[in-house]
Amino acid sequence: MDISVIVxxxxxxESIPELxxxxxxxxxxxxxxxxxxxxxxxxxxxxxxxxxxxxKKSEHVKGIKFRRNYGKSPALYCGFxxxxxxxxxxxxxxxxxxxxxIPELYRMITEEKYDLVSGYKQKRYDPIxxxxxxxxxxxxxxxxxxxxxxxxxxxxxxxxxxxxxKNIEVYGEMHRYIPYLAKNAGFDKIGEKVVxxxxxxxxxxxxxxxxxxxxxxxxxxxxxxxxxxxxxxxHVFGFLGSIxxxxxxxxxxxxGADKMYALLNGIPQxxxxxxxxxxxxxxxxxxxxxxxLAGFLGDLISRSSQNRNDYQIxxxxx
Numbered sequence: 001m002d003i004s005v006i007v008x009x010x011x012x013x014e015s016i017p018e019l020x021x022x023x024x025x026x027x028x029x030x031x032x033x034x035x036x037x038x039x040x041x042x043x044x045x046x047x048x049x050x051x052x053x054x055x056k057k058s059e060h061v062k063g064i065k066f067r068r069n070y071g072k073s074p075a076l077y078c079g080f081x082x083x084x085x086x087x088x089x090x091x092x093x094x095x096x097x098x099x100x101x102i103p104e105l106y107r108m109i110t111e112e113k114y115d116l117v118s119g120y121k122q123k124r125y126d127p128i129x130x131x132x133x134x135x136x137x138x139x140x141x142x143x144x145x146x147x148x149x150x151x152x153x154x155x156x157x158x159x160x161x162x163x164x165x166k167n168i169e170v171y172g173e174m175h176r177y178i179p180y181l182a183k184n185a186g187f188d189k190i191g192e193k194v195v196x197x198x199x200x201x202x203x204x205x206x207x208x209x210x211x212x213x214x215x216x217x218x219x220x221x222x223x224x225x226x227x228x229x230x231x232x233x234x235h236v237f238g239f240l241g242s243i244x245x246x247x248x249x250x251x252x253x254x255x256g257a258d259k260m261y262a263l264l265n266g267i268p269q270x271x272x273x274x275x276x277x278x279x280x281x282x283x284x285x286x287x288x289x290x291x292x293l294a295g296f297l298g299d300l301i302s303r304s305s306q307n308r309n310d311y312q313i314x315x316x317x318x
Contacts, residue, residue: 003027003034003106004085004162008075009093013045016093020054020061023099027060030103037062038093039079042069048315055317063317073175078313080165086110088165092156098196105159108191115164115187118150118179119157121197137216144224145180150192153179154216157195163187176216177223184227237295245288251281 005023009016020036027034038051040063048065055061064078076090087109091097101119108117134154141153154176168181179190255278262269272278 001035001085002032003087003089003102004083005034005036005089005091005099005102006039006076006079006083007036007091007093008039008041008072008079009043009047010041010069011043011045011047012093013043013047013050015095016047016050017054019093019095019099020058022095023102024058024060026099026102032106035060035062035083035085037064037079037082039063039075040065041071041075042066052317061317063315064313065315066313071173073170073173076175076178077170080168080170082316082318083162083165086162088160088162090156090158090160096198097157098198101157101193101195102159105157105193108193109159109161112191113189114159114191115161115189116179116182117159117191117193118152119155119195120150120152120192121155122151122194123197141177141180141220144220145177145183147179147183147190150179150190152192153177155195161187172222173216173219174223176219180223180227233298234295237291237298239295241288241291241293241295243288244284244291248281248284248286248288251277251284255281 007019016038023034023036038054038061040048040051048063051061051063051065055063062082064075064082066075066078079090080088087106089102089105091099097119105117105119108114134152138151138153142148142150145153158178160182164182164185164187167187168178168185170178170181174181182188183190255272255275259269259272261267
């Protein structure tokens with residue numbers, strides 16, 4: 001199969017038929033063998049009924065229905081798991097991503113041998129309250145990830161070689177950083193294509209609010225830590241713990257030596273436990289020990305959670 005198109009959605013009943021008709025028209029005009037996987041992320045409208053109707057009319061339509069709303073990352077994870085195409089395209093269901101971009105994205109993967117191509121909505125139709133934080137966010141993501149050529153990490157329109165999506169794990173809200181996940185997995189030929197951004201035709205955005213940007217930065221820090229120390233937490237916690245324990249131990253030795261010198265020379269001095277330095281040194285040693293143990297335990301359980309991607313799926317159309 002040439003192309004799998006994965007469309008995560010939440011309450012997009014108005015746009016689904018129009019989007020699929022558009023995708024089908026583009027695919028047929030280029031004679032692609034394709035599938036479209038709609039991932040219904042707990043919609044409360046008639047989105048799933050529409051997907052089932054499309055599936056009855058077209059063998060190209062597949063669907064995944066979550067029992068409740070999990071988020072975009074879980075939707076992409078399950079879509080990636082089902083995808084069979086040599087090239088996988090992801091796009092949002094709100095008609096702001098144009099299916100007309102698919103042939104060029106496909107060409108860049110198959111002919112220019114990119115592992116991943118991310119869309120760049122150079123001209124956006126979003127309010128300024130969204131565009132300015134997005135620019136700051138992307139600048140930070142470029143700096144931390146080291147992927148200097150990407151301007152829009154969070155663009156929903158992306159293309160992947162199948163090997164990429166089968167070898168990365170998208171969880172939590174990490175869909176914003178799929179290029180970073182791909183790079184960490186060894187797929188470092190990452191390109192960018194300027195794509196058309198269209199104004200939303202139906203409904204309103206499901207991804208507004210300050211918490212979107214706060215969570216984005218927290219996720220970026222998490223991913224940076226996991227990519228740097230995720231498989232070797234002892235290297236950071238053990239190092240910090242050893243430094244703190246060593247400082248505390250040296251302090252205790254100094255305090256004890258000072259007390260012993262005073263006793264041997266008959267110099268009056270208050271009890272060690274009456275000085276704040278004793279407790280500071282003791283606390284430093286305890287924190288150091290805890291950090292060291294945290295690193296040791298982190299090494300034992302690193303990346304071993306079996307339930308991180310345990311999502312309850314009600315129905316699958318194949």
